[in-house]
Amino acid sequence: MRVALAPLVAGRKVVDAGGHPSAKFSAAAQAAGATIERVGRRGKYLLVELDDGRDLVIHLGMTGRLRLRAAEHVDDPYVRAWWALDDGEVLELRDVRRFGRVAVVPRGRHDSLPTLAALGPEPFAETFTPEVLWQALRRSRLRVKTQLLQQRAVAGVGNIYADEALWRAGVDPAVRKVSRPQATRLHAAIRAVLAAALANGGTTLRDYRTVDGGTGRNQDHLACYGRAGEPCTRCATTLRRKVLDGRGTTWCPACQRR
């Protein structure tokens, strides 16, 4: 997403902007008048650096999608925020379920976005090591899957990739204590699952789209998520599903023993 978006908007001035009146999107208008310097990313957040020392922070939520279109008016009730650029194009955040979020904050000041402020290391950063993951996980008594979703131990792992990584690592998503060898396997699994997702262009379940409007292919490569009732590809045991701390969770009761 960031890679596709950055060359299209960097250097462009935001001549006008607006957002849905809800608290989640109304801040979009505050970017008007600023010029986009570069586009960065932290976890699931896009950080659009503005030339006036502020960051436009965009979280796509579950169903959010950014797209560029020509300026002529298109009536789309699901556009929650928009930024008109000086080249005549409009960057739009289309988010059917309004789970996304937009904020404009002084550069690096992310206090208003607690999850971003407390975000763990990037999964492919050198600082993210098996030891770092193990130390982070053992600091809390939350279930291991819940910790992954909190983004504190590592950034960018959502529900789908948490299930996939835990399955690949052979770790029960419900455990509250992870051994060092389990953490090592989980570290490798997280990187492998995210690398595969990137290589496949993302995971398309219902509403997800890439920046150019296409769909990802990773859903065709999922080994665990969404396959409850089907045989585990590793041991042929029937995969099961349950709600864990409010999130749908699929796991193999044989491969992922406590």
Place this chain on the structure above:
DNA sequence: GGCTGGCCCTGTACGC
């Protein structure tokens, strides 16, 4: 400070 559970929101699937 850490943890839990509820809430937001809307399209889709399913049962009646």
Place this chain on the structure above:
DNA sequence: TGCGTACAGGGCCAGC
């Protein structure tokens, strides 16, 4: 066919 209900999910927040 049409209606009602359950479900999905990321992150915030109130309450414990």
